[in-house]
Amino acid sequence: MNGVEVTGPTADDLDKDQLDQLHAATLKASEACLELKKLCALILVPVGTIITSFGDKKPGASLFTAGFLVIAAFWIADSFSYFYQRKLRALMVPIWARRAERCPEENVKIPETEAVGRLRAAFNASMAYYLVLGLLFALAAWAYAVGWLDG
Numbered sequence: 003m004n005g006v007e008v009t010g011p012t013a014d015d016l017d018k019d020q021l022d023q024l025h026a027a028t029l030k031a032s033e034a035c036l037e038l039k040k041l042c043a044l045i046l047v048p049v050g051t052i053i054t055s056f057g058d059k060k061p062g063a064s065l066f067t068a069g070f071l072v073i074a075a076f077w078i079a080d081s082f083s084y085f086y087q088r089k090l091r092a093l094m095v096p097i098w099a100r101r102a103e104r105c106p107e108e109n110v111k112i113p114e115t116e117a118v119g120r121l122r123a124a125f126n127a128s129m130a131y132y133l134v135l136g137l138l139f140a141l142a143a144w145a146y147a148v149g150w151l152d153g
Contacts, residue, residue, distance in 0.1 A: 014104060017097050024094050031087035035080050039131050042076035046135075061151050066143040073139065077124065077132040085123035091115045 011019075049072055053065050092115050102110040118126075145151045 014101060017101050021094055021097050021101075024090050024097075028087055028090040028094075031083050031090060034083045035087065035128065038076055038080040038083060042073065042080075042132070042135070045076075046072055061142070061146050066139060066146065069139045070136065073132055073135050077129060077136075080129065080132070081120070081124040084126065084128060085118060085120055088115065088118040088123065092117060 046069060049068050050065055053068050054061065091113075095112065095115055098112045102112055142151065
């Protein structure tokens, strides 16, 4: 047609678009993990204040129970976010491999990702934040139980 050849996107273009989309989704999941950690700390204070103000203005079992429940809820939510973040990264590996096969250079390094199950997603280094919060609450609950926080 009039000597002009119309070409569509190449396989590299399509793979790059797909990688860009997966990378953007992975970044969003990573940001969600950080936001969940910040939100957990932010929620703990008003929850403690509300429970204490409805009680006798002293710490009690309900305060520590609520604190543990808040920490557990955010830990679970963050674990799911981390799990899907890792799943998205794993989806990128075959696309990188396809692109690497088309590269004229040899020894193209493909990022390694490790499959992560739900249990491992819940117990990894990034979840240490919730463990520390839980341990602090456990320490406070113990101090209350032995009478150090009668206030």
